[in-house]
Amino acid sequence: MKSATEIDGVLLVDKAQGMTSHDVVAIARRVLNTKKVGHCGTLDPMATGLLIITVGRGTKIQDLLMSEDKEYYGTLKLGETTNSQDAEGETIETRPVPDLSRFDIDEAFAKFRGDFYQTPPMVSAIKKDGVPLYKLARQGKEVEREPRFVRVYAYAVNEVRLPEIDFRVVCSKGFYVRTYAHDIGESLGCGAHLSGLRRTKSGRFVVDGAVTVDELKTLPREELYSRILTLPQVSRLRGA
Incomplete structure (x- = not known):
């Protein structure tokens, strides 16, 4: 042995x-x-x-x-934003979900492809003056976060069953899928949070x-x- x-x-x-x-x-x-x-x-x-x-x-x-790049399959839920941008956080706002067409949804996803800047969530392990942001968030504090340069190499809208949307995304290191879900929800005018996530690939693994x-x-x-x-x-x- x-x-x-x-x-x-x-x-x-x-x-x-x-x-x-x-x-x-x-x-x-x-x-x-x-x-x-x-x-x-x-x-x-x-x-x-x-x-x-x-x-x-x-x-x-x-x-x-x-x-290395990562591949995820996720589900976002429209109409509810949370303080963590995912289902584990507290709901901070609820908005009605409009009768969205597939074109509306595809258009919102298309805004977040290629290279762009993403502002990390407050509930994250990123440190500000040596203190993880999630600890500050627990104290009810919000601080300015430095936007990060990220890349979406590929994405797909797999299924729409409002208020939920299933998607796939292939992205760079440092990419927050929950922020991606949150930002797409804002683009659609009703907010959203990430309700499910599975990582299927990292580099060649x-x-x-x-x-x-x-x-x-x-x-x-x-x-x-x-x-x-x-x-x-x-x-x-x-x-x-």
Whole structure:
């Protein structure tokens, strides 16, 4: 059996709803019996899908893996804005949803493609003077946030069943899908929040075949070791 010190690489996990990315890291540390575990790109508790877990020397390429493009499938709900811009926040405004045509919806999504600036939400881990914004938001404070340059490479409106819209988006690092949902709602004149989110891809890594959280908890350690991508495998996958 391999010792924990010999484990280096990447484990792809399909994060379950209702848990933090840190929760998954804590489980991985325990079951793999090593402290050197990290993750690439936080998923909010509400979101499910691909979480790249780095192990051992894999933690050294964490920033590299985090910088890659991501693919998400999401659902936005029109007519309600929340303080977190997703379903976990408190509703701050309710507006009637107009009888929107598919053309209206397509037009709103088309405004947010290619390169543009996005203002991050107050409920986020971005720091202002060393304090995470979400802590300031809990105190009822709102501070000016620096708009971020982001890119939408591709998107699709998959299904419209008002007040909900299902969509797919392929975006750059640092992109907030909940802000995307919020901004599209504002463009449509009735507001919106993100009501569901699943990350399906990050760089060349896909969620298909990823270890579920239940498997992470229950599979024998040797089997989990066999599911870890080695650093040469990661390099080949990335085309490096």
